[in-house]
Amino acid sequence: MPIQVPVEAKRSEGLHRFLNAKSVAIVGMSSKPNSAGHIVLKNLRENNFAGVIHLVGRTAGEIDGLVVQTNIEDLPLGVDLAVLAIPAASVEETLKSCIDRRIGSAIVFASGFAETGDAGREAQERIGALVRESGMVVVGPNCLGFTNYAAGFSITFVGVNKVPSMAEGTTDAVAIVSQSGGLANHLRHGLTSRGVAVSYNISTGNEMDLGLGDFVDHLVDDVSTRVIMIYAEDIRRPDAFLRAAARARAAGKPLVMLFPGRSPHAQEAAKSHTGALAGDYAVMKTKVERAGVHLVDTLDEFLDVAEVLARYPAPSRGGLGILTFSGAFCGIAHDFCADLGVEIPQISPATEAHLKALLPSFISPKNPIDLGTEAVWRPELVGAGVAALLDEPAIGGVAISIPIVSPNHAKSYIEQVVAASAGRTKPLAMAMLGDQLPLPPEFLEIARANKIIVSRSSDRILKALARIVRQPDARQEAEPGAGAPAAPQLPKGTLPEWQGKEVLRAEGIAVPQGRLVTTIEEAEAVASEIGYPVVIKAQAAALAHKTEAGGVMLNLADAVALRSAWQVLEANVARVPGLVLDGVLVEKMSPKGLELVVGGRRDPRWGPVVLIGLGGIMVEALEDVRLVAPDATKAEFVAEFAKLKAAKMLYGFRNSPPVDVEAAAEVAVAIGRLVLRAPSISDVEINPLMVYERGHGAVALDALIVNTGN
Known part of the structure; x- marks a missing residue:
C-alpha cells in the first residue's frame, strides 16, 4: 500500500522544485525570436542553467539545439517546472496535461483572469481548485517570474539578464515576495544599490494557487534570508499568512509589508492590477501588526525599514537617540518624532555624567546631542556621543544627522561611528546632509565595508527607525482555552436589545x-x-x-x-x-457621562476584531475609532483609548473630570472574549457605553448583537 504524503508536505516539495528546478519545460515556444518563450530560454542559457530544458510548441522543429515537441504528453514524467508562455484561453487544458505528466510545478505568465472581472475570476478559481486537488503547485497567473540569486536561476520573460550571484555564506539577505513584478524589480535594485544582498525576487501575480503565505513559510527555512519584504494588494488566505508570520517571528526573521488600500481609489487600482478583492484595510492592519509584521506606508519606508532590519535583525524597543551638529535640527526632530508617535527620551543621570566629563562645558549632555561646531575640531566626540546613546537603556535606536563638512571630516566621522557601533546591536543610521551633494568615495567605501546605513534624508532615517523601535511585541492571537466558558446559545439573527443585554450581563458588563x-x-x-x-x-x-x-x-x-x-x-x-x-x-434612567462605543465584528476572512471609539452619533460623524485584537489585555485597551483623536475628552477636558477608562477597557476585554468564544456572533455593538468619572464604572445603555447561527 503506497504511503500517503500530507498535502502540505507535497506543496512544500513542489515549491522547492519550483525555486530550485533541475528540469524545465517551456510551453508555448514559437518561431518568433523575441517571444516570451525565447526570452525564458535565453535567460536560462545566459545564466548557465545546468539542468534539462524541454521545449513544447505548436510546430515541431529545433530551437537553439533543442527539439521542440508538439505535445506535453511527449515530455518525460516528473519535470520540475513548466513555464507556460501561452494565452489565457489555453491555460486550463495545458495545466491538466501538466498534471497528467506529474510535473511538480508551473508558472503562468498570462493575464486575463481575475483582474479582468467576474468571468476571469471564476475561471481563475476553477483552475486553482483543479491544481490544488492535483498536488502540483502553480505560481501566477499574471506574473513576471522569479529569480533565485543563490542558485543564479531566473525564470522571466522581461529582458535577458545575467543574474548577479549572491556571495556564498550570505546570511543577511532580503527576500522579495510581491504581487507586482514591476515593483519587485524596483525593490531589488534599491536594495542592491545599498549593498544589501537579495536572496529571492518572486512575483506571485494573481495567486490562483501558491500565495504569499506559502512563500513566507518556505523562506523562513532559507539560511541566506534574514528579512522578507512583501508587497500585497490582497492576502487571499489570511489564516495561512498569519501562520507563516508566526513561524517567521519565532525564527527571528522580520516581515516588512507594503499594502495599498487605505483609500477607495487604491482599492480599485488593486482590483485592476492583480484581481485583488477590496478588503478592509483596518482589519488587515490590526491582524498583521498583531502578528509582528512591520506594515509600512510608503515605498521609501519599505526599503528603509527592510535595510535597517537586514543590518539589525533583533532591534530593541524604546525611544530614539539623536546626534547632530545643529541646534535647529533638535527642534525639527522633536516635532517630527512627536508626529511619528516615538519618544526622544531623556538620558539617564549616569549617561549624563559620562557625557559631561567628555563634552566642553558649553555643550549640554542631553538627547538630542548637539555637538555644534566642536566636532569639526574633535571628531572623536561623534563616536563618544553615539556610543553613549546606544548604551542608554531607554533608547532603542540612534539617528545621526550631520553635514559632510569635508572629505577628510566625513571619513573621520564614519570611522568614529564604525568604532562606536562595534559589538552593539541597536539599529543605527546616518543622514549625511547636503541633499544631492556627492559623498566622498572613501566615506562610502568605509560605510559599505562595515554595513553602516547611510541616507541623504534625516526624515527617512527617523521614520524608519521609529517604525522599528516603537513596534509592539508580537503576539499570536489566542484561541479560547479548554477552560473557557461555553459560548452562549442564541437565536439566529439580530437580537433585540433586552436579549443582547442579557448576554452582556452574563459577560460581566454592567447594564441599567x-x-x-x-x-x-x-x-x-x-x-x-x-x-x-x-x-x-x-x-x-x-x-x-x-x-x-x-x-x-x-x-x-x-x-x-x-x-x-x-x-x-x-x-x-x-x-x-x-x-x-x-x-x-x-x-x-442613567446619569450623563461620556458616550463611547465598544463593539466586536467578525471579518469573513480575517476573523474577529474589537472596535473602540467615541460613541453616540459621533462614531459615524467623526469615525474616531480604533480596531484592536480580540485577545488584547486591559492594559493594551487602555493604551488604545489614549490613541483616539478625541482622547483629551477621556482625561479631563475643560470642566469635565477624567472618566473611567479602565472600566471601558474591561468592557472591551469582555467583548473580545465573547467574540473569540462565540464564532457564530458576527457583530456586537454597545453604543453608547456610558462611562462615568474615574472610579465610577461604565454602563452599556444599548446593545446590538447579530448571530449568524454558523
Whole structure:
C-alpha cells in the first residue's frame, strides 16, 4: 500500500522544485525570436542553467539545439517546472496535461483572469481548485517570474539578464515576495544599490494557487534570508499568512509589508492590477501588526525599514537617540518624532555624567546631542556621543544627522561611528546632509565595508527607525482555552436589545437596572422597584432603529409621565407595518457621562476584531475609532483609548473630570472574549457605553448583537 504524503508536505516539495528546478519545460515556444518563450530560454542559457530544458510548441522543429515537441504528453514524467508562455484561453487544458505528466510545478505568465472581472475570476478559481486537488503547485497567473540569486536561476520573460550571484555564506539577505513584478524589480535594485544582498525576487501575480503565505513559510527555512519584504494588494488566505508570520517571528526573521488600500481609489487600482478583492484595510492592519509584521506606508519606508532590519535583525524597543551638529535640527526632530508617535527620551543621570566629563562645558549632555561646531575640531566626540546613546537603556535606536563638512571630516566621522557601533546591536543610521551633494568615495567605501546605513534624508532615517523601535511585541492571537466558558446559545439573527443585554450581563458588563414587561401595570411595578426617572424602549428584533420609530421615551419622572409615554410609544410602533413586540424594556434612567462605543465584528476572512471609539452619533460623524485584537489585555485597551483623536475628552477636558477608562477597557476585554468564544456572533455593538468619572464604572445603555447561527 503506497504511503500517503500530507498535502502540505507535497506543496512544500513542489515549491522547492519550483525555486530550485533541475528540469524545465517551456510551453508555448514559437518561431518568433523575441517571444516570451525565447526570452525564458535565453535567460536560462545566459545564466548557465545546468539542468534539462524541454521545449513544447505548436510546430515541431529545433530551437537553439533543442527539439521542440508538439505535445506535453511527449515530455518525460516528473519535470520540475513548466513555464507556460501561452494565452489565457489555453491555460486550463495545458495545466491538466501538466498534471497528467506529474510535473511538480508551473508558472503562468498570462493575464486575463481575475483582474479582468467576474468571468476571469471564476475561471481563475476553477483552475486553482483543479491544481490544488492535483498536488502540483502553480505560481501566477499574471506574473513576471522569479529569480533565485543563490542558485543564479531566473525564470522571466522581461529582458535577458545575467543574474548577479549572491556571495556564498550570505546570511543577511532580503527576500522579495510581491504581487507586482514591476515593483519587485524596483525593490531589488534599491536594495542592491545599498549593498544589501537579495536572496529571492518572486512575483506571485494573481495567486490562483501558491500565495504569499506559502512563500513566507518556505523562506523562513532559507539560511541566506534574514528579512522578507512583501508587497500585497490582497492576502487571499489570511489564516495561512498569519501562520507563516508566526513561524517567521519565532525564527527571528522580520516581515516588512507594503499594502495599498487605505483609500477607495487604491482599492480599485488593486482590483485592476492583480484581481485583488477590496478588503478592509483596518482589519488587515490590526491582524498583521498583531502578528509582528512591520506594515509600512510608503515605498521609501519599505526599503528603509527592510535595510535597517537586514543590518539589525533583533532591534530593541524604546525611544530614539539623536546626534547632530545643529541646534535647529533638535527642534525639527522633536516635532517630527512627536508626529511619528516615538519618544526622544531623556538620558539617564549616569549617561549624563559620562557625557559631561567628555563634552566642553558649553555643550549640554542631553538627547538630542548637539555637538555644534566642536566636532569639526574633535571628531572623536561623534563616536563618544553615539556610543553613549546606544548604551542608554531607554533608547532603542540612534539617528545621526550631520553635514559632510569635508572629505577628510566625513571619513573621520564614519570611522568614529564604525568604532562606536562595534559589538552593539541597536539599529543605527546616518543622514549625511547636503541633499544631492556627492559623498566622498572613501566615506562610502568605509560605510559599505562595515554595513553602516547611510541616507541623504534625516526624515527617512527617523521614520524608519521609529517604525522599528516603537513596534509592539508580537503576539499570536489566542484561541479560547479548554477552560473557557461555553459560548452562549442564541437565536439566529439580530437580537433585540433586552436579549443582547442579557448576554452582556452574563459577560460581566454592567447594564441599567430594569426588565422586559408587556403591560403598563408591569411597567409601573418595575419603575416603582428601581426608582424614577426611567426610560422605556420598544423591543423587537425587527425594530433596528427604535428611536427613529418613536419607540424610545426618556427621563420619565413619575407614574403619570410613564403612563402618558406608554400610550405614545404604543401609538408610534403601531404605525410600523407587521411589527410584533417582544415587550417593552423598562430601565433606570442613567446619569450623563461620556458616550463611547465598544463593539466586536467578525471579518469573513480575517476573523474577529474589537472596535473602540467615541460613541453616540459621533462614531459615524467623526469615525474616531480604533480596531484592536480580540485577545488584547486591559492594559493594551487602555493604551488604545489614549490613541483616539478625541482622547483629551477621556482625561479631563475643560470642566469635565477624567472618566473611567479602565472600566471601558474591561468592557472591551469582555467583548473580545465573547467574540473569540462565540464564532457564530458576527457583530456586537454597545453604543453608547456610558462611562462615568474615574472610579465610577461604565454602563452599556444599548446593545446590538447579530448571530449568524454558523
